Amino acid sequence: MSSLATMPKDSNDVSTQRNTSPSFSSWVDNLLENGMGTGFLSNFNAGMTLPAVNIKENAEEYFLEIAVPGMKKSDFNIDVDNKVLSISSESKEEKEVKEENYTRREFGYASFKRTFTLPDTVESDKISATYKEGILSVHLPKKEEAKEKPAKRISVS
Structure with missing residues (x-):
């Protein structure tokens, strides 16, 4: 790696020369400027992904839709504790193929956990999932008292 630097030859003349040994600080600066710093850090947890979630609300209820393809119903754990809804999953897969001359083992592991603080308006005893x-x-x-009521006209007497 080389960089160009301006070096004064005398007090009046400045020219461009090849700098063959950059300082450590300029090497780090170049590394960060070329995206290794923030690019590396932003992709550090690329092996761990959280599923996308849509949250919808209407007058009667809230809905969470979580994209988790390839799972089974039995893979999910859904819990409510102290107004915190936790949705998690853990799946393991192992395959082993034994042939005459070799054995091949493959395994996979996937997990996630999402938590949501529930508003006081949720009837936590009636939460369901499909x-x-x-x-x-x-x-x-939503609790009955939290549901939106239609507008009402009040007559003046």
Whole structure:
């Protein structure tokens, strides 16, 4: 790696020369400027991904839709504790093929955990979930007193 630097030959003349041994600080600066710093750090956890979540609300309830394709219903753990909804999954897969001259073992592991602080308006005893076509849907009904009421006209007497 080389860089160009301006070096004064005398007090009046400045020319461009090849700097064959950059200082450590300029090497680090170049490394960071070329994207290794922030690019490396932003991709550090690339092996761990959290599933995408859509949160919807209407007058009666909240809905969570979580994209988790390739899972089974039995892979999910859904818990409510102190107004915190936790959704997690852990799956392990192991394959072993034994042939006459070799043995091949493959394994995989995937897990995630998402937590959501529930508002006071959620009826936590009535939370339900379904899993269909790679989407985990969690239904969070609102308490009766929290549901929106239609507008009402009040007459003046």
